[in-house]
Every structure is written in structure tokens, then in C-alpha cells.
Amino acid sequence: MKFTSRPAAALIGVAIAATTLSACTEEAVGSDDTAAAGGGDASTCEPADVTLVGQVRNESNPYEASWLDGGDAFAEQVGLTQERLTYDGDSTRQQEQISQLFAGDTSCLVMNILPNGDSDTPPIVEGAQDAGAYLVTQWNKPADLAVTDYDSWLSHITYNGVESGKQIGDALAEAIGGSGGIVALQGILDTGAAKDRFAGLEESLSANSDVELLDDQTANFSRAEALEVTKTLLTKHGDDIKGIWAANDDMALGALEALKQAGRTDVAVVGIDAVPDALTAIEDGEMTATVSSDGPWQGGIGLAIGYCVATGELAVEDIADEDRAWYAEQFLIEKDNVGDFVSPETDESDFACDNVFSRSQGPIS
Amino acid sequence: MSLRDAGPPIALVVIFAVFAALSPGFRTIANVQNIFDAAAVLAVVTCGITFVLMMGSIDLSTPGIMGASAITVALLVANNRNDNDLGLVGIGIAVLLAAALGCLSGLALVVLKVPSFMTTLGVSAVGLGVATLMFGGVQPNVTDAMLESWAVDRFLGLAYLTWIAFACVLVGWLVQRYSRLGRYAYAIGGAEEVLALSGVKVKPYKVAVFTMAGAFYGLGGVMVTSQLSAGLVQAGRGYDFAAITAAVVGGTLLIGGRGGILHSAVGVLLVTVLSNGLVQVGVSPYWQGGVQGLIVVVAVAAAVIPQRRRNQVTK
Numbered sequence: 001m002k003f004t005s006r007p008a009a010a011l012i013g014v015a016i017a018a019t020t021l022s023a024c025t026e027e028a029v030g031s032d033d034t035a036a037a038g039g040g041d042a043s044t045c046e047p048a049d050v051t052l053v054g055q056v057r058n059e060s061n062p063y064e065a066s067w068l069d070g071g072d073a074f075a076e077q078v079g080l081t082q083e084r085l086t087y088d089g090d091s092t093r094q095q096e097q098i099s100q101l102f103a104g105d106t107s108c109l110v111m112n113i114l115p116n117g118d119s120d121t122p123p124i125v126e127g128a129q130d131a132g133a134y135l136v137t138q139w140n141k142p143a144d145l146a147v148t149d150y151d152s153w154l155s156h157i158t159y160n161g162v163e164s165g166k167q168i169g170d171a172l173a174e175a176i177g178g179s180g181g182i183v184a185l186q187g188i189l190d191t192g193a194a195k196d197r198f199a200g201l202e203e204s205l206s207a208n209s210d211v212e213l214l215d216d217q218t219a220n221f222s223r224a225e226a227l228e229v230t231k232t233l234l235t236k237h238g239d240d241i242k243g244i245w246a247a248n249d250d251m252a253l254g255a256l257e258a259l260k261q262a263g264r265t266d267v268a269v270v271g272i273d274a275v276p277d278a279l280t281a282i283e284d285g286e287m288t289a290t291v292s293s294d295g296p297w298q299g300g301i302g303l304a305i306g307y308c309v310a311t312g313e314l315a316v317e318d319i320a321d322e323d324r325a326w327y328a329e330q331f332l333i334e335k336d337n338v339g340d341f342v343s344p345e346t347d348e349s350d351f352a353c354d355n356v357f358s359r360s361q362g363p364i365s
Numbered sequence: 366m367s368l369r370d371a372g373p374p375i376a377l378v379v380i381f382a383v384f385a386a387l388s389p390g391f392r393t394i395a396n397v398q399n400i401f402d403a404a405a406v407l408a409v410v411t412c413g414i415t416f417v418l419m420m421g422s423i424d425l426s427t428p429g430i431m432g433a434s435a436i437t438v439a440l441l442v443a444n445n446r447n448d449n450d451l452g453l454v455g456i457g458i459a460v461l462l463a464a465a466l467g468c469l470s471g472l473a474l475v476v477l478k479v480p481s482f483m484t485t486l487g488v489s490a491v492g493l494g495v496a497t498l499m500f501g502g503v504q505p506n507v508t509d510a511m512l513e514s515w516a517v518d519r520f521l522g523l524a525y526l527t528w529i530a531f532a533c534v535l536v537g538w539l540v541q542r543y544s545r546l547g548r549y550a551y552a553i554g555g556a557e558e559v560l561a562l563s564g565v566k567v568k569p570y571k572v573a574v575f576t577m578a579g580a581f582y583g584l585g586g587v588m589v590t591s592q593l594s595a596g597l598v599q600a601g602r603g604y605d606f607a608a609i610t611a612a613v614v615g616g617t618l619l620i621g622g623r624g625g626i627l628h629s630a631v632g633v634l635l636v637t638v639l640s641n642g643l644v645q646v647g648v649s650p651y652w653q654g655g656v657q658g659l660i661v662v663v664a665v666a667a668a669v670i671p672q673r674r675r676n677q678v679t680k
Contacts, residue, residue: 058497060598065502189651218650222602223593228403232644235399236390257593261517261524277504277595 044312045108047078052303053101055085055094056114062276063295064114066344070296071112073346074303082303091116098124106131110310112302115140118192128152134310136302140192147324151316154305156325157298158364161193164291165200165247167332168270170208171289172243175268179210180242183233185226185255186218187247194221197247197272214240219251226254234262243268249278249290256286274333274341282338292331296346297359301328304351313353322363329359373616373631376664380635384642391645398522404637405530406588408630410601411608412537413467413581415629416547416574418612421554421621422481424575426470427582427608429492431601434463434586436496439596442509452511460583466492467579471572481575489605496598505596515591526588533581537626540577550574554621611636614665635664 054071056064068084075082087094094116101109111133115121121141128135129152138157141147147156172182184201187194198216205213214237219226226246234241244259244267246252252271259267271278274292281287308314333341349355385392410427417424440446441455449455466488473484507513515525541547549570552560561567582601589600609619615632617624639660643653 059502060497060500062502062504186650215644215647216650217644218653222599223595223597224589224600224602227592228640229644231399231403232396232641235393235396236645253595254593257516260594261592275504277506 045310047307047311048080049108050078050080050307050310051105051109052080052082052307053085053109053111054082054299054303055087055097055111057089057116058086059084063273066295067114067299070299070346071303072299073296074300074307074351077348077351078307087116089116091120094120095123098127102127102131102133106133108310109133110303110306111135112299112306113137118142121145125150125153134306136305138298138302141325148321154309154316154319155302155323156364157301157328158326159293159330160327160361161196162200162203163327163361164272164330165197166204167200167291167330168272168289169201169204169245171332171334172245172268172270173204173208173211175270175288176211176242178208181212181214181237181240182243182245183214183230183237183241184216185229185244185246185251186216187221187251189218194218194247201245211243219246219254221248221250223250223254223257226251227258230255230258231262234258234264241267243270243288246271249273249275252287252290253277253281256281274331276342279333279338279342282333282335283342285335289332289334292333292341292344293328294331294344296344297350298328300346300351301356301359304353305356308353308356314356319357323357323360325364326357327361327364329361370616370628372667373614373628373635373664376614376667377631377635377638380642380660380664381638384638384646388642388645388647391642394522396641396645400634400637400641401527402524403641404633405524405526406585406592407604407607407611407637408530408633409533409581409588410585410604411611411629411633412533412626413578413585414608415537415612415617415624415626416541416550417481417578418609418617418619419541419550419554419621419624420571420574421557421619422474422571422575423609423619424470424481424485424578425605426466426485426488426492426579427585427605428599428601428603429489429494429496430463430466430579430582431492431586431589431604432496432598433466433492433499434459434583435590435600436499436505436596436598437462438512438587439505439507439590440499442507442512444505444507444509444596446503446505450509452509455509456512456587459587460580463583463586464576464580467582468572468576470579471575474575475568475571493598500596500598507590507594507596512587512591513594515588516594526591529584529588533584534626534630537581541626546570546573546577551622551625554623556622607636610661614661636661 052075054068056067059065071082085097087097113124113135115124115137118140121137122145129150133152135153136155141156147153186198205211215233217229217233219229244255246255249271252269255269268288270289272291274290278287278290282290309316390396414424438456438459441449441451441458443450470485470488473479474481518525520528553567557567586600590596611632612629613619614635615628617628639657643656648656
């Protein structure tokens, strides 16, 4: 083993010291009541010794709150509790929280993490590797960072944005009867999600040749900005606009308000994320479609994979390479199936150790 | 109005004329209405921040105060989370809460002597914290007919919210022109020591200015809630720097002692015309951010030419 930097050495030193200390003195770290296992045989943990941690940006975002709720549901299923961490979209705070975790007992630590951005993933992964914690990340990782180079980093899950952008593009084309003008509201332009989703719309447009993209603007994934931009686009293109494609639901909801204020009821609107308000709007027939990544499932699945490996039911070597970094299934929600998604619940069988990769749509290309 | 103040209005007219020449969609009555409607919230927020800037302080508490007020009002008027239906009283409470948060900024500044940059940043975090607590994971959606109608119903072609913004600018101008508070805010920014030496207790006025600014932000948060029919924690995101930009573009100096409400109103229109015009003429979204920034810098530079003094140090 080679130390690459002084902070890393210091971190490991602290981690080892903490592990040793906790083995002698600490009785209960999380919810368990047996003494912590110590650093000796790290391969398997008693189920009761496992510490489950879910970390997202903030709970004021319904999607991320539902993610943590899903984590709680899984924890309950195995008789544990999940530690809910939020870092307010602040990368520094995320790293601090994670360093604190690594400073504690890490031998049976299972982490399901939403990294703030691509560049936040490598230090988390390195830290987990050094600490021997079981890590699953979702959404963000640099493309050139390979999960298979690590044994503590069990899996990385994300969603194919091109696919979701295309799905709602097709749903929009169908809603306006296959021909007419649409406008697109893009997300934050330098994010992968915004780029992929828009590429999906372009694929959909080439398949639906009678649908014309009149304009594309960015509203930075924000409801308020989408309201202003849509109002401007409505004055610019007027009745030519038959549909609005938004790269997320918040912008779609902002666009709906703009339509309401302009007295327009003949425009179809689609978004992505399946936030509760969007589902209500679909139920009421105001919005056409959205795409769900199933937040509660995401919150549970990362912990489930980690738990299965930690307790020895699943070995890292046995996880196929294509299950180390994969696209998970996402669901197009329209009026006919919106009822199934209004109060999403986790399904226990999804989290069974022989079933944790069942939603894979293939490896990340 | 002296020649010194003529820069920003001239810049506004020039930019408006350029967009009108380039885009037939821009020069329609509907689009001009749209520009006024779009400027409403920013105008109210900028009214508040202008007084703070005139004193030579800075205020970054806007996002937090607006967020707290947005969630508060959404939970107090008719909504989908609880059975409250307080109407105007609810709006009043939200604005009072916002004023209290502004007052907190002012008190921290004068009592604890923490620079306004830090106190207001802290108060912003407090406001966002309060908002997040009240948010509790479920978006409050407003069903109050009056609040919703403010964004939808029109009088003389403009949304009610836009008339509220006009009223705020008028009130702000009256305070600045005729009240002791407004004139002392100027004087504090110009020469606080002189004012203090002449026996004026400046501290209460500073607290009062921050409190009034908070009330304006609170009203801004209420207006965003009306527009979106929902209380968002992020209701004020971006308004801190947008408002400072608008005030500075309009000719209010960050060092204090110069500018005022009418300057800021021109600045707000300039910023709004710019973002509207770039969409109307069809500038690619990938270019807009950069182009907008460039025009703002050029406009500010052009606006301060008449004010430039020899040997002036710029930091």
C-alpha cells in the first residue's frame, strides 16, 4: 500500500485510531447494541453491526426527501435505522460529513451517496477504499473513473438522460398530434443531465419530422426562471407554440404558470423527475408526461447493495462488471398510469440480495 | 436630474432601440407589458437593497428572507397543507417576519459590529433554515384566490403585481426624498463620521434601513409565491446579485452616498429589457449569459463616465 498524500495518511491514521478506540470503549455507535467488530476480519459483519448512511443535498427537495424515506424503509426491513445526512448542495460540507464518518468505525459502514457533482466523487471513493467502507454512489461520477478499480466502491447507478429526454419528446409529439411547433426549456447548460436530455429531444425530433423546435432557451432547472422565459417565448412565438418540452418538472411547472397567466390552455407540457406537483398536474390533465427515476427505490437500493456485501450474502468479486456502473430503469408517467406513482412505495423484493441489479438497463457506456 | 445621472436612462433607451430595430416581436405592446410584468419582483427587491447600498453597506440576505416569507405566506393563506385562510393578514405576517429578519441583520451590524457582508450572509442562511423547517418535505401550493389573481388579473394591461411594484417604487421614492430615514441613509453613505460628530445617532437609522429592506424582500417573496402559486424555499435564489446589479447599473454606487430609488428602477428595467431582448432576437442560450454580462459591464462603464473624477481610486 502506498500513501499518495499526507492528508490521506493522516485520515487513515485517524481512522485506525478511531477504530481501535471504539473497539475498547464504545458500546453503541448507531442502533446496534453489541460491541463494534474492530478492524480484524473485515469481510463479514453481523447484520446488527451494520451502520446505514444515506446522504443527499437537502430535504427541502421532495425528490431527495423521498430518497431518504426509501432508505428508511429498507433500514426498517432489516431491523436497522438509517442515518440521514444532508449537505445543502455544498461540496465542502459533503466532504466534511464524509470525513467524519470515516473517522468513526468504518468496518461495517454502508453508504448510499449522492455526490454533489462529478468532481466530488473521487475523494469520497478514495476515502471509502482506505476506510474499507461499503459505498454506492448515484447520478454523478467522472466518466474516466472506473468502479472496477476499487473493491469498496461497489456500484454506481445513474439514469440515461438521452432516453428520458426522448421519452418525453415522443410523448409531447403524440400529445400535439404529431405536428406543430414546440419550444424547449433546457437545464443548467454545463451539466451532463441537461446535455443528455436535450440530445434525447433532438433524437425524438428527428424521428418526428413534422414537429418543429421553434426555440430553445435555458431556465437553469428553476421554476421562477422558467416562468419568465416561457412568458417571453409566448409573446415571441404566440399561437405557433403547441407544446413545451422542459428538462425537469420544476421548469415544466413554471411554464404551466406562464400559460395560465397568458390564458393559454391549448399547450402540452412535459418534464422529467416526477415531483409531486407534476404528478398532480398530470392527474388534472394540465401536464402531459414526466419521467420517474423512483427516488424511494434509489434511497433503498444503494443501502441494500452495501448491506448484502457487508453481511457476506454477496461478494464484490461476484458482481458482474456491467453491474458496477449501470443505468437504472426509469418510468414514463402519463395520465393513464399516474395513479401508480402518486404515493410511491418501495417493494421489499427489489432489495433482496439476488435481485438488487434487476432494474439494470445495461452498463454505462 | 443632472447630466451626471443621465447615463443609465440613455443606456436604457439605446438598448431598447437596438432590440426594437432587430426584432419585430420585441417592439409589440404585448412584449412591453411582459417586460414590466417580468421586472415587478426585481423592482420591489431592488427598492429594499437600494437604501442599504446608499448607506455604503451591502445586503446578501435576500434569498433567505424571500424564501422564509414565501413559505410563510404559502402556509398562511389558503393552501393544500393546512386549513389556514388568513388572506391579507397572512401576507402581512410574512412581510413582518421578513422585516424582523432584516432587523436582525441591522442589529448584528450595529450591536455586534460585524460587517454587513457577513451578517446578511448569516441572516440569509437563517432565513433559508426557517424556510426549510416550515417546508417539511411537502411543497405548499397556494389556492388563495386573491393571491393567485395578483399574477393573473390585469389592470390597464399590466398584472396587479406590476402595479404593486409601481407603488413600492413610489413609496421608496417618497421615503428617500421626504423622510429623515431616507436622507440620513444618504448621509451615512456619504460621510458617516461627520453625521455622528454633528450629534446624530446613526445606529437606529441603520437598523431601520435594514428592517425596511427586509420588508421589501418579504413582499418580493410574497409576489414570487403569487406568480408560481407555490411556496418555494428557493423563491429568492439569484435575487441578491440581480438586485445589486440592477442598482449599480442604475447608478447607485456600492460605496454609498449616491444613487437612489429612481436610478435603481431604471437599472431594473435595463436588466429586464436585456434578458427579454436577447431571447426575442434569438441569441443562442449558450451565448446569452456571456453577452448579458458584457453588456452590463459596458452599460455601467458608460453610465459612470460623467461621474468620473480625476485621481479617483477604484477598488
